[in-house]
Amino acid sequence: xxxxxxxxxxxxxxxxxxxxxxxxxxxxxxxxxxxxxxxxxxxxxxxxxxxxxxxxxxxxxxxxxxxxxxxxxxxxxxxxxxxxxxxxxxxxxxxxxxxxxxxxxxxxxxxxxxxxxxxxxxxxxxxxxxxxxxxxxxxxxxxxxxxxxxxxxxxxxxxxxxxxxxxxxxxxxxxxxxxxxxxxxxxxxxxxxxxxxxxxxxxxxxxxxxxxxxxxxxxxxxxxxxxxxxxxxxxxxxxxxxxxxxxxxxxxxxxxxxxxxxxxxxxxxxxxxxxxxxxxxxxxxxxxxxxxxxxxxxxxxxxxxxxxxxxxxxxxxxxxxxxxxxxxxxxxxxxxxxxxxxxxxxxxxxxxxxxxxxxxxxxxxxxxxxxxxxxxxxxxxxxxxxxxxxxxxxxxxxxxxxxxxxxxxxxxxxxxxxxxxxxxxxxxxxxxxxxxxxxxxxxxxxxxxxxxxxxxxxxxxxxxxxxxxxxxxxxxxxxxxxxxxxxxxxxxxxxxxxxxxxxxxxxxxxxxxxxxxxxxxxxxxxxxxxxxxxxxxxxxxxxxxxxxxxxxxxxxxxxxxxxxxxxxxxxxxxxxxxxxxxxxxxxxxxxxxxxxxxxxxxxxxxxxxxxxxxxxxxxxxxxxxxxxxxxxxxxxxxxxxxxxxxxxxxxxxxxxxxxxxxxxxxxxx
Amino acid sequence: xxxxxxxxxxxxxxxxxxxxxxxxxxxxxxxxxxxxxxxxxxxxxxxxxxxxxxxxxxxxxxxxxxxxxxxxxxxxxxxxxxxxxxxxxxxxxxxxxxxxxxxxxxxxxxxxxxxxxxxxxxxxxxxxxxxxxxxxxxxxxxxxxxxxxxxxxxxxxxxxxxxxxxxxxxxxxxxxxxxxxxxxxxxxxxxxxxxxxxxxxxxxxxxxxxxxxxxxxxxxxxxxxxxxxxxxxxxxxxxxxxx
Numbered sequence: 001x002x003x004x005x006x007x008x009x010x011x012x013x014x015x016x017x018x019x020x021x022x023x024x025x026x027x028x029x030x031x032x033x034x035x036x037x038x039x040x041x042x043x044x045x046x047x048x049x050x051x052x053x054x055x056x057x058x059x060x061x062x063x064x065x066x067x068x069x070x071x072x073x074x075x076x077x078x079x080x081x082x083x084x085x086x087x088x089x090x091x092x093x094x095x096x097x098x099x100x101x102x103x104x105x106x107x108x109x110x111x112x113x114x115x116x117x118x119x120x121x122x123x124x125x126x127x128x129x130x131x132x133x134x135x136x137x138x139x140x141x142x143x144x145x146x147x148x149x150x151x152x153x154x155x156x157x158x159x160x161x162x163x164x165x166x167x168x169x170x171x172x173x174x175x176x177x178x179x180x181x182x183x184x185x186x187x188x189x190x191x192x193x194x195x196x197x198x199x200x201x202x203x204x205x206x207x208x209x210x211x212x213x214x215x216x217x218x219x220x221x222x223x224x225x226x227x228x229x230x231x232x233x234x235x236x237x238x239x240x241x242x243x244x245x246x247x248x249x250x251x252x253x254x255x256x257x258x259x260x261x262x263x264x265x266x267x268x269x270x271x272x273x274x275x276x277x278x279x280x281x282x283x284x285x286x287x288x289x290x291x292x293x294x295x296x297x298x299x300x301x302x303x304x305x306x307x308x309x310x311x312x313x314x315x316x317x318x319x320x321x322x323x324x325x326x327x328x329x330x331x332x333x334x335x336x337x338x339x340x341x342x343x344x345x346x347x348x349x350x351x352x353x354x355x356x357x358x359x360x361x362x363x364x365x366x367x368x369x370x371x372x373x374x375x376x377x378x379x380x381x382x383x384x385x386x387x388x389x390x391x392x393x394x395x396x397x398x399x400x401x402x403x404x405x406x407x408x409x410x411x412x413x414x415x416x417x418x419x420x421x422x423x424x425x426x427x428x429x430x431x432x433x434x435x436x437x438x439x440x441x442x443x444x445x446x447x448x449x450x451x452x453x454x455x456x457x458x459x460x461x462x463x464x465x466x467x468x469x470x471x472x473x474x475x476x477x478x479x480x481x482x483x484x485x486x487x488x489x490x491x492x493x494x495x496x497x498x499x500x501x502x503x504x505x506x507x508x509x510x511x512x513x514x515x516x517x518x519x520x521x522x523x524x525x526x527x528x529x530x531x532x533x534x535x536x537x538x539x540x541x542x543x544x545x546x547x548x549x550x551x552x553x554x555x556x557x558x559x560x561x562x563x564x565x566x567x568x569x570x571x572x573x574x575x576x577x578x579x580x581x582x583x584x585x586x587x588x589x590x591x592x593x594x595x596x597x598x599x600x601x602x603x604x605x606x607x608x609x610x611x612x613x614x615x616x617x618x619x620x621x622x623x624x625x626x627x628x629x630x631x632x633x634x635x636x637x638x639x640x641x642x643x644x645x646x647x648x649x650x651x652x653x654x655x656x657x658x659x660x661x662x663x664x665x666x667x668x669x
Numbered sequence: 670x671x672x673x674x675x676x677x678x679x680x681x682x683x684x685x686x687x688x689x690x691x692x693x694x695x696x697x698x699x700x701x702x703x704x705x706x707x708x709x710x711x712x713x714x715x716x717x718x719x720x721x722x723x724x725x726x727x728x729x730x731x732x733x734x735x736x737x738x739x740x741x742x743x744x745x746x747x748x749x750x751x752x753x754x755x756x757x758x759x760x761x762x763x764x765x766x767x768x769x770x771x772x773x774x775x776x777x778x779x780x781x782x783x784x785x786x787x788x789x790x791x792x793x794x795x796x797x798x799x800x801x802x803x804x805x806x807x808x809x810x811x812x813x814x815x816x817x818x819x820x821x822x823x824x825x826x827x828x829x830x831x832x833x834x835x836x837x838x839x840x841x842x843x844x845x846x847x848x849x850x851x852x853x854x855x856x857x858x859x860x861x862x863x864x865x866x867x868x869x870x871x872x873x874x875x876x877x878x879x880x881x882x883x884x885x886x887x888x889x890x891x892x893x894x895x896x897x898x899x900x901x902x903x904x905x906x907x908x909x910x911x912x
Contacts, residue, residue, distance in 0.1 A: 261788045262788060265778065265782050265788045265791065266782070266785070267782055267783055267785055270775070270778075270779075270782045271770075274768075274770045274771050274775065275770050277770075278769070278770040579768055579769075579770065582766045582767075582768055583768070583779070584751070585725075585727065585760055585762075585766060586755070586760065586766075586779055586780055586783070586827070587751055587752070587754045587755030587756075587758075587780055587783055587831075588751060588755075588783055589748065589750070589751030589752065590747075590751070591748070591751075592751070592783065
């Protein structure tokens with residue numbers, strides 16, 4: 001026989017076996033589509049431009065890995081169904097005189113065809129789906145300037161390679177099956193039941209430990225910077241834990257239920273427990289996959305929608321006032337270059353701005369400014385100082401603003417009554433300063449005078465990621481002495497924060513903002529001017545795009561979950577049909593059959609949903625910290641967004657359940 | 670006492686489009702006495718499986734009546750059928766129809782679980798039956814782990830555990846080797862001697878030998894019947910011929 005014949009035989013095999021092959025092929029295509037779209041997104045230029053940051057790239061790359069992992073597990077899982085159903089066919093071939101090596105060749109061509117059809121069809125459909133989904137979402141959300149589609153050879157290449165590997169694994173598994181078995185075993189392979197699975201205690205424990213660690217990491221996370229590092233570790237641990245627990249834990253649980261005779265031998269539990277236990281080995285992977293994907297949907301949608309709906313909040317936090325000037329002179333000139341600003345220079349800029357506003361006959365609704373020395377320092381309890389060279393912000397570092405009492409009084413109109421050696425310390429509202437003294441470096445210690453006021457009553461800090469402290473001293477000498485004690489050098493120059501709100505429309509705001517920027521630059525101040533109105537548009541676009549991306553990725557994950565659910569129901573429906581026919585013959589009424597099916601399907605269906613929701617709830621602290629990094633400090637809105645997402649997802653899940661359960665009933669009855 | 674009465678039973682199958690009508694049963698009449706062991710014989714296509722399905726309430730007749738213990742099966746409502754089947758009938762099938770998901774023990778328990786009996790009661794009932802059938806040491810095994818004969822014994826145990834008025838057997842020895850088939854028929858005879866009424870469909874002469882009476886079906890009608898005494902005589906004649 002020449003290889004052309006094998007190729008032909010493989011082709012006829014595939015088309016004769018349509019009923020079994022088609023669902024498998026469709027799930028291959030679905031997975032290819034998902035993987036291809038995800039890797040295209042991760043390479044998207046628009047995304048890079050939009051975010052400009054490494055964070056989103058990391059997140060997207062992570063998404064690609066998750067979908068890749070999912071593809072491997074899911075396709076191996078669905079191939080095992082197919083292989084079992086085709087055992088008889090292979091047995092028959094062997095009995096008719098075909099050798100195992102001939103079968104191997106036919107199988108090879110079959111895999112090759114399926115691979116080409118899946119990858120080719122998947123990528124083509126992927127491009128179409130991407131565009132379609134893109135258009136639909138664009139229409140629905142009216143977001144402008146979102147990511148446009150471009151074809152990436154790299155994405156296509158990755159897809160081709162990944163699926164080649166998956167098909168190879170499946171091919172080798174089938175070969176093993178044929179080689180290991182006698183023809184007669186293959187012939188009866190279909191009827192042969194899956195052996196009752198063994199309880200794998202080790203796996204169950206590993207799963208429990210992974211899940212516990214992941215949960216612990218998520219629950220104990222308290223700082224935004226910490227969250228970014230921990231998040232991925234926690235996600236991986238929880239994923240591993242979920243897979244292990246679903247495969248080993250579920251079997252252990254069912255066996256436990258079965259060993260309780262009074263519970264097990266009840267009409268309702270009897271058939272469903274044994275039925276679930278019977279195929280838990282295959283079931284577990286599918287359920288874990290559904291759970292992980294559902295979790296992905298929940299996380300992605302809740303965070304991104306929260307960002308979008310909390311936009312006003314974000315803008316208020318990031319830009320509390322219409323126009324803000326910030327000149328951080330000390331920081332910039334830490335190495336000696338850059339100009340050191342004096343108080344006089346600062347007040348001259350302020351005067352120029354005021355003159356200009358008067359000239360334009362623009363009146364202010366709000367005005368506040370502060371002049372201070374700025375330094376970065378470590379703080380430990382009541383100690384602030386430096387133990388090592390500064391390398392950006394890390395945990396336990398704060399921005400410290402040194403302010404004079406006169407400046408504070410000018411700014412707030414309140415008197416301080418500070419005696420020499422006394423200071424006021426302002427921290428953020430959430431974490432008030434608890435100590436009675438404050439120690440600067442090794443030499444200077446001051447008594448802290450407590451007030452009712454907080455930082456928020458002064459010049460608002462717009463940066464929520466870093467801890468900021470304002471310390472008010474009785475006079476300039478004391479402030480300077482403390483500064484020197486803390487940093488080991490004299491302050492180079494003053495920093496200045498200036499915030500105003502105008503009476504007038506947004507056009508005025510933009511125009512005045514531009515002019516102020518000019519004035520600040522002319523004065524050769526090393527700082528920046530932020531106009532809320534200008535930033536609003538770009539923020540809207542940015543968060544709009546993120547939301548868009550979130551819906552996109554969420555839909556992708558949802559597609560995956562629905563696909564598995566459907567595949568599971570259909571393939572199991574065929575297996576269960578005979579069982580329920582027998583039960584009816586033995587005296588089970590249709591109604592009882594229905595009840596049994598329902599209780600079984602409900603358990604299998606809602607277990608992943610419940611676990612996914614649990615994961616999401618536990619992940620809440622970590623994700624909240626991540627949200628803080630995106631200028632989103634309000635956890636109230638995030639809580640609501642998460643709750644709404646969970647409810648909405650549960651409804652969608654319920655609909656999918658109803659539809660697939662119907663398909664299942666149809667097959668079984 | 671007559672336990673089963675079949676009068677003018679008729680069953681016509683129509684193909685889905687209604688163009689082809691096949692008369693599976695034309696006019697079947699017979700009675701089964703309490704404690705009898707009746708074999709129904711016929712060639713394939715003679716209508717014996719149709720007859721059994723009707724007796725089993727798995728299908729509804731086109732005409733005529735079946736009365737079990739005086740109760741007309743046609744009067745049963747859809748909802749009552751399952752319970753009726755469970756309480757009055759026991760089934761033994763050619764392909765065993767054991768559930769792969771259950772151990773033999775659970776397979777045997779199935780009808781009682783459906784009746785919501787207590788575990789202790791189930792166990793008590795099963796113990797004596799299982800001992801009689803010689804499968805006590807196989808109870809924890811799964812159907813795919815035991816031989817065909819053993820599977821069929823488990824199926825018989827499942828049929829008997831509800832103390833049915835009538836055991837219906839559909840080619841019970843059809844999938845067994847001759848040794849296992851002989852053993853099974855002997856078992857049926859023993860059960861029958863203890864008072865269990867059995868109706869069995871078969872086309873195996875050897876299997877029918879075990880019955881007290883044999884009905885022959887042809888073209889949808891009972892055309893002949895033989896009693897054990899006569900039958901035994903024939904068997905003797907045949908044996909002597911073979912010798």
